[in-house]
Amino acid sequence: MACRINFSLRCSSSDTPRFVPPSHPFKNPTLLPPFKPNTNNLIKLSFSTSRWLRSRRMGFVTVNSHMATEEKSISEDRTLVFVPPHPLIKHWISVLRNEQTPCSIFRNAMAELGRLLMYEASRDWLPTVTGEIQSPMAIASVEFIDPREPVAIVPILRAGLALAEHASSILPATKTYHLGVSRDEETLLPTVYLNKLPDKFPEGSRVFVVDPMLATGGTIVAALDLLKERGIDNKQIKVISALAAPPALQKLSERFPGLHVYTGIIDPTVNEKGFIIPGLGDAGDRSYGT
Numbered sequence: 001m002a003c004r005i006n007f008s009l010r011c012s013s014s015d016t017p018r019f020v021p022p023s024h025p026f027k028n029p030t031l032l033p034p035f036k037p038n039t040n041n042l043i044k045l046s047f048s049t050s051r052w053l054r055s056r057r058m059g060f061v062t063v064n065s066h067m068a069t070e071e072k073s074i075s076e077d078r079t080l081v082f083v084p085p086h087p088l089i090k091h092w093i094s095v096l097r098n099e100q101t102p103c104s105i106f107r108n109a110m111a112e113l114g115r116l117l118m119y120e121a122s123r124d125w126l127p128t129v130t131g132e133i134q135s136p137m138a139i140a141s142v143e144f145i146d147p148r149e150p151v152a153i154v155p156i157l158r159a160g161l162a163l164a165e166h167a168s169s170i171l172p173a174t175k176t177y178h179l180g181v182s183r184d185e186e187t188l189l190p191t192v193y194l195n196k197l198p199d200k201f202p203e204g205s206r207v208f209v210v211d212p213m214l215a216t217g218g219t220i221v222a223a224l225d226l227l228k229e230r231g232i233d234n235k236q237i238k239v240i241s242a243l244a245a246p247p248a249l250q251k252l253s254e255r256f257p258g259l260h261v262y263t264g265i266i267d268p269t270v271n272e273k274g275f276i277i278p279g280l281g282d283a284g285d286r287s288y289g290t
Contacts, residue, residue: 077257077258078253078257078258079249079252079253079256079257079258079259079260079261080259080260080261081244081249081261081263081266082120082121082260082261082262082263083263083264083265083266084116084117084120084262086116086120088112088116089113089116089117089264090264090265092109092110092112092113092116092264093113093242093243093264093265095109096109096110096113096242096280096283097278097279097280099281101286103286103287103288103289106286106287107162107165107287107288110159110162110163110165110212110242110283110287111162111163111165111166112166113163113242113264114162114163114164114165114166114167114210114240114242115166115169115170117163117240117241117262117263117264118164118166118167118170118171118208118240118262119170120262121208121238121240121260121262122151122170122171125206125238126145126146126151126171126206127145127146127149127206128143128144128145128146129143129144129146130142130143130144131144144172145171145172145173146173147172147173148173149173149204149205149206150171150173150174150175151167151171151173151174151175151206151207151208152174152175152176152177152201152205152206152207152208153167153171153174153175153176153177153207153208153210154176154177154178154179154197154207154208154209154210154223154227155176155178155179155210156179156180156181156209156210156211156219156220156223157178157179157180157181157194157284158180158284158287158288159212159213159283159284159287160179160210160211160212161178161287162212162283162287162288163210163211163212163240163241163242164176164208164210164240167208167210177196177197177198178194178196179192179194179195179196179197179223179226180192180193180194180195181193181219181222181223183218183219183274185273188216188218188274189218190218190219190221190222192222192226195226197226197227197230198230199230200230200231201227201230201231201232203231204236205232205236206236206238207227207232207236207237207238208237208238208239208240209223209224209227209237209238209239209240210239210240210241211223211239211240211241212241212242212243212283213241213242213243213276213279213283214239214241214243214244214245214248214249214252214261214263215245215247215248215270215274215275215276215279216247216248216270216274217247217248217249217250217251217252220239220241220248220251220252221251221252221255224237224239224252224255224256224259233258234256234257234258234259235258235259237256237259237260238259238260238261238262239252239259239260239261239262240262240263241261241262241263241264242263242264242265242280242283243263243264243265243266243267243276243279243280244261244263244265244266244267244276245266245267245268245269245270245276246266246268246269246270247270249261249266267279
């Protein structure tokens with residue numbers, strides 16, 4: 001299965017090349033300063049999945065990309081996909097992929113992966129307050145996360161519960177709103193069976209939507225539509241996923257400009273049953289053994 005997607009792929013590490021899409025086309029991609037071209041570590045945008053595996057073996061993902069000179073313009077009107085290049089993220093993805101991983105370890109791996117992805121996603125995003133406190137030695141200037149503005153955590157059941165398990169351990173102030181969405185095995189269409197979202201979110205709310213598998217995109221689109229109906233703008237949302245695939249990312253790019261997605265890895269295809277390939281199987285079944 002080959003398809004083309006048109007979203008922006010970025011790594012959140014400061015020593016990783018970053019690419020941005022276009023206000024006008026250029027023949028070749030351009031790196032933003034202060035980065036230097038490195039043909040051994042290229043990550044590009046808009047790729048053909050039929051070449052994905054071959055490209056990964058060579059250490060990069062091929063792309064067709066148009067570049068803009070200002071990062072601000074891209075972040076405002078394009079979906080950004082972040083794949084943090086952290087070795088611990090790669091480790092937990094590997095544990096999740098292994099079909100021999102038992103249920104309890106699988107669920108723990110999902111939780112640890114979620115912790116790392118939420119840590120990366122919350123960078124430069126959380127509201128803070130500053131002041132001074134008395135340390136044992138002297139007065140110190142300090143900065144705290146503002147507890148008056150809790151981050152809304154929206155795990156999509158079931159497997160979203162495992163991925164969001166450590167949210168409260170890394171975020172000082174959170175509120176959790178459960179959302180249950182099932183997918184018809186024949187049509188692959190989503191059905192909302194549990195909705196604990198408020199009728200209206202407070203103005204300026206920040207929301208993590210936690211959905212482990214972005215495959216066909218039906219479930220995550222349904223969830224984001226419910227948030228938008230409750231006053232949440234695309235730029236107030238960050239999606240946390242263990243794995244993502246081109247069909248879902250294409251839908252998000254088309255429907256939700258300005259959205260940010262943080263994922264452990266992007267796999268090349270989705271099969272006829274809507275499962276990511278190579279993927280990790282059914283994340284809910286493997287998390288809870290049912």
